[in-house]
């Protein structure tokens with residue numbers, strides 16, 4: 001009995017993460033076109049109609065665009081909070097099922113999901129903590145700062161997927177307009193590599209077996225920068241696997257209930 005966590009792709013061009021148990025198959029976010037979703041699921045021998053639901057973290061298109069398409073095209077149920085539903089212009093009765101932060105959602109006999117609020121400007125964003133047979137996995141992206149509450153939920157997770165959006169030096173020396181730089185670095189923007197490293201240094205325990213850094217900015221970050229900044233903080237006590245999820249996926253899966261990560265055969 002395992003829960004597999006597979007990023008179908010991550011970044012401002014689209015995000016989707018598959019959580020799969022023997023009884024439940026759900027996507028966290030879908031920012032890909034219907035064709036891309038079909039293609040990426042096909043690479044791991046799945047099809048969109050295998051999905052039980054798509055949980056949408058917030059209304060930004062890189063997380064929600066494909067979810068709405070998948071609902072219309074394949075009738076896959078959508079779940080989100082009220083503000084996300086409202087911002088997407090969906091009917092909260094007929095077009096999606098609403099959840100509330102910190103209310104546990106039972107997805108099936110072997111999977112439950114806890115939405116945890118995170119700071120992301122005007123978007124009422126949530127991270128997701130999945131529970132499977134007593135173990136937990138986190139998928140958290142798009143937050144400008146982290147709270148003690150979020151840290152409490154991440155602590156003890158066997159798997160943590162967390163954004164490491166930008167390298168501060170690259171962002172500030174880069175070509176973005178000042179207002180955009182301020183928005184990205186503000187409390188409602190995105191986590192820098194440094195912030196992610198600090199958060200992980202507080203929450204990684206000897207239970208943590210795998211970390212995926214995701215939603216890296218193509219302009220303002222690079223995999224080696226994110227990984228080295230994080231390792232600087234946690235290398236002394238973290239003995240698990242650390243990977244980077246890129247825009248092109250799926251590249252690998254991680255598992256609860258099984259120690260070693262596996263490459264996806266594509």
Ligand SMILES: [Zn+2]
Pocket residue numbers: 011012015060062063141142215
């Ligand atoms: Zn995003």
Ligand SMILES: [Zn+2]
Pocket residue numbers: 058060120123142
């Ligand atoms: Zn966002």
